[in-house]
Amino acid sequence: MLDIRQQRFVIIADGQFGPLTSKTANSCIRYFPDRIVAVLDRRHAGKTVQQVLGFGGAIPVLGDFERAISRGATAVLIGIAPTGGRLPADWRGWLEGAIRHRLEIWSGLHTFIGDDPGLASLARTAGVRIFDVRKPPTDLPVADGRAAEVDAYVILTVGTDCNVGKMTAQLELRDALVRRGHRTRFVATGQTGIFIEGWGIAVDAVVADFIAGAAERLVLEGAKDADIVLVEGQGSLIHPGYSGVTLGLLHGTVPDAMILCHQSRRDWIGDYHGREPWVRIPPLAEMVALYERAAAPVRPSRVIGIALNTFGMSETEARDAAHEASEATGLPATDPVRFGSDLLADAVLRHALAAR
Amino acid sequence: MLDIRQQRFVIIADGQFGPLTSKTANSCIRYFPDRIVAVLDRRHAGKTVQQVLGFGGAIPVLGDFERAISRGATAVLIGIAPTGGRLPADWRGWLEGAIRHRLEIWSGLHTFIGDDPGLASLARTAGVRIFDVRKPPTDLPVADGRAAEVDAYVILTVGTDCNVGKMTAQLELRDALVRRGHRTRFVATGQTGIFIEGWGIAVDAVVADFIAGAAERLVLEGAKDADIVLVEGQGSLIHPGYSGVTLGLLHGTVPDAMILCHQSRRDWIGDYHGREPWVRIPPLAEMVALYERAAAPVRPSRVIGIALNTFGMSETEARDAAHEASEATGLPATDPVRFGSDLLADAVLRHALAAR
Numbered sequence: 001m002l003d004i005r006q007q008r009f010v011i012i013a014d015g016q017f018g019p020l021t022s023k024t025a026n027s028c029i030r031y032f033p034d035r036i037v038a039v040l041d042r043r044h045a046g047k048t049v050q051q052v053l054g055f056g057g058a059i060p061v062l063g064d065f066e067r068a069i070s071r072g073a074t075a076v077l078i079g080i081a082p083t084g085g086r087l088p089a090d091w092r093g094w095l096e097g098a099i100r101h102r103l104e105i106w107s108g109l110h111t112f113i114g115d116d117p118g119l120a121s122l123a124r125t126a127g128v129r130i131f132d133v134r135k136p137p138t139d140l141p142v143a144d145g146r147a148a149e150v151d152a153y154v155i156l157t158v159g160t161d162c163n164v165g166k167m168t169a170q171l172e173l174r175d176a177l178v179r180r181g182h183r184t185r186f187v188a189t190g191q192t193g194i195f196i197e198g199w200g201i202a203v204d205a206v207v208a209d210f211i212a213g214a215a216e217r218l219v220l221e222g223a224k225d226a227d228i229v230l231v232e233g234q235g236s237l238i239h240p241g242y243s244g245v246t247l248g249l250l251h252g253t254v255p256d257a258m259i260l261c262h263q264s265r266r267d268w269i270g271d272y273h274g275r276e277p278w279v280r281i282p283p284l285a286e287m288v289a290l291y292e293r294a295a296a297p298v299r300p301s302r303v304i305g306i307a308l309n310t311f312g313m314s315e316t317e318a319r320d321a322a323h324e325a326s327e328a329t330g331l332p333a334t335d336p337v338r339f340g341s342d343l344l345a346d347a348v349l350r351h352a353l354a355a356r
Numbered sequence: 357m358l359d360i361r362q363q364r365f366v367i368i369a370d371g372q373f374g375p376l377t378s379k380t381a382n383s384c385i386r387y388f389p390d391r392i393v394a395v396l397d398r399r400h401a402g403k404t405v406q407q408v409l410g411f412g413g414a415i416p417v418l419g420d421f422e423r424a425i426s427r428g429a430t431a432v433l434i435g436i437a438p439t440g441g442r443l444p445a446d447w448r449g450w451l452e453g454a455i456r457h458r459l460e461i462w463s464g465l466h467t468f469i470g471d472d473p474g475l476a477s478l479a480r481t482a483g484v485r486i487f488d489v490r491k492p493p494t495d496l497p498v499a500d501g502r503a504a505e506v507d508a509y510v511i512l513t514v515g516t517d518c519n520v521g522k523m524t525a526q527l528e529l530r531d532a533l534v535r536r537g538h539r540t541r542f543v544a545t546g547q548t549g550i551f552i553e554g555w556g557i558a559v560d561a562v563v564a565d566f567i568a569g570a571a572e573r574l575v576l577e578g579a580k581d582a583d584i585v586l587v588e589g590q591g592s593l594i595h596p597g598y599s600g601v602t603l604g605l606l607h608g609t610v611p612d613a614m615i616l617c618h619q620s621r622r623d624w625i626g627d628y629h630g631r632e633p634w635v636r637i638p639p640l641a642e643m644v645a646l647y648e649r650a651a652a653p654v655r656p657s658r659v660i661g662i663a664l665n666t667f668g669m670s671e672t673e674a675r676d677a678a679h680e681a682s683e684a685t686g687l688p689a690t691d692p693v694r695f696g697s698d699l700l701a702d703a704v705l706r707h708a709l710a711a712r
Binding site: 238240 | 501604
């Protein structure tokens with residue numbers, strides 16, 4: 001299998017490429033622009049990604065599939081969901097063409113491309129991988145605590161809500177720790193993280209009994225060649241829709257420590273658009289206590305830092321927010337995207353050393 | 357569809373019927389012996405269920421399938437898992453025979469009988485239902501809090517561990533409340549409960565994102581014609597393998613109140629045979645606080661009683677255990693199987709009235 005750093009993607013976003021309409025495509029462009037050789041969208045053909053999204057630089061948007069993959073592509077990545085859920089005839093033609101050119105197919109769709117008999121058989125014949133990143137392994141165990149036995153120091157990001165920066169915080173922290181020479185592994189538990197790393201398990205797609213088992217397997221895998229393992233958190237203990245995933249991930253990961261992620265100025269759990277706000281986010285110190293108490297019966301684990309997402313705030317406001325979060329919790333707090341992760345890296349190393 | 361009280365089952369337990377080897381069959385016999393017309397097991401043919409299990413009375417164990425179903429059966433229930441996971445040829449013959457006789461097929465297997473093309477097509481032609489009780493609905497929502505809006509008073513059983521009596525406590529409480537004239541509905545969230553009631557969702561078989569959504573749908577359904585809804589709990593907040601299911605169920609149910617279930621004298625989470633004990637069960641008062649704190653951010657909910665399982669203890673020991681549990685928590689405590697559910701029914705009605 002190709003090393004993830006050598007993959008070069010054409011992203012299919014036909015008819016839907018735009019700032020608000022192609023979330024998966026846009027995440028990929030944000031996180032690994034240098035691995036993307038073209039975006040396929042006949043509507044915006046001829047523009048650059050920058051012109052369509054406002055970021056992404058000179059990556060071309062093309063309308064011709066053959067031309068797109070001729071730019072050195074090794075894989076085709078499906079970056080939008082087809083309208084109506086079914087694979088359009090055009091897409092099928094492109095995917096067949098890609099497989100014939102021996103390109104891999106990467107997909108985060110809920111309907112698995114590998115379950116399509118025609119494409120699956122074509123891929124088998126061509127010896128090409130169809131990578132449905134949301135498809136869970138079929139042999140997951142029920143967790144039995146083996147993640148607690150790894151030598152690596154394991155950190156899980158936890159959140160006040162969904163979509164507050166739990167993946168980004170770990171990626172930034174990974175970079176900071178690697179720069180300091182520490183063998184550090186990021187462990188992806190959601191679709192975008194899996195696209196970035198080339199491996200992982202989308203834990204929210206796993207059958208409920210195996211959430212913690214999936215987390216356990218990921219930690220064991222991540223700890224094989226690393227001294228620090230950074231697990232991407234999901235959801236929130238107070239998000240009624242996803243709290244089960246969050247707690248299963250916490251108990252399956254049995255982390256040495258946690259980092260609490262929060263979007264500054266978000267006061268309510270935010271996933272209930274169109275309905276009244278339902279769950280109010282308690283003060284950060286209370287969230288810290290909630291996570292520590294939830295972890296404690298299985299394994300005592302402390303929150304050792306706060307990662308804020310201060311998007312949309314001025315620099316001064318962001319610094320004030322970090323200061324306030326730190327005052328309220330007694331923990332180091334920063335926006336890692338804005339101010340770097342040194343503060344959090346220091347906290348991790350201090351605690352990891354103390355735990356030895 | 358036949359009313360559940362009119363169903364008459366032949367249970368398939370061929371070659372495995374016994375106190376320790378046919379868990380599903382045995383649960384069915386324990387909970388609805390009057391709906392079972394025969395058990396199919398060629399090894400024990402000619403005996404009664406009582407002779408094999410030590411309970412179950414005069415239900416015959418037969419070796420001949422045609423004779424078994426001729427006793428007024430309306431459905432065949434698969435009460436064991438086939439060795440090796442695949443449907444043996446004998447079983448297939450029986451199931452085909454059952455369908456031709458227009459009997460329903462009920463199964464709690466992880467592999468769905470309805471996914472077998474031959475049996476599925478036969479059942480379609482015959483107009484017969486194959487009921488895979490562990491198969492989740494395909495259209496589950498992400499929870500959005502609608503369960504909090506029902507008029508009924510909703511109670512969830514929660515536990516210190518798996519397998520401590522969360523279903524039994526609700527069934528006993530249901531009977532006590534119905535006897536007092538209250539419109540009360542038991543809501544099944546696991547296989548045995550679904551066999552008993554004829555409907556429900558096995559929440560541990562649901563994809564992780566939809567645990568709470570499944571709970572929400574069950575509460576809405578249960579509240580349609582009841583003033584009190586009793587939801588069967590699953591797992592435990594401190595059971596690392598299943599805590600995600602437990603929290604998702606709690607947040608999706610958004611119960612008015614909880615009843616904590618505990619097996620007296622169990623000190624450790626018990627599902628890790630063959631390995632060292634992993635998680636110690638904290639004192640009951642701490643468990644009460646853990647559940648109340650986990651519920652609070654979504655909806656404040658109190659534990660209003662303790663249901664003990666004192667199996668294997670003497671009557672005096674059991675009374676002492678209930679007294680101690682009550683002293684430790686300040687809540688009414690009883691073993692509902694041994695001493696009846698009046699104490700818990702009183703607590704439910706008192707709190708339900710106060711909440712009006």
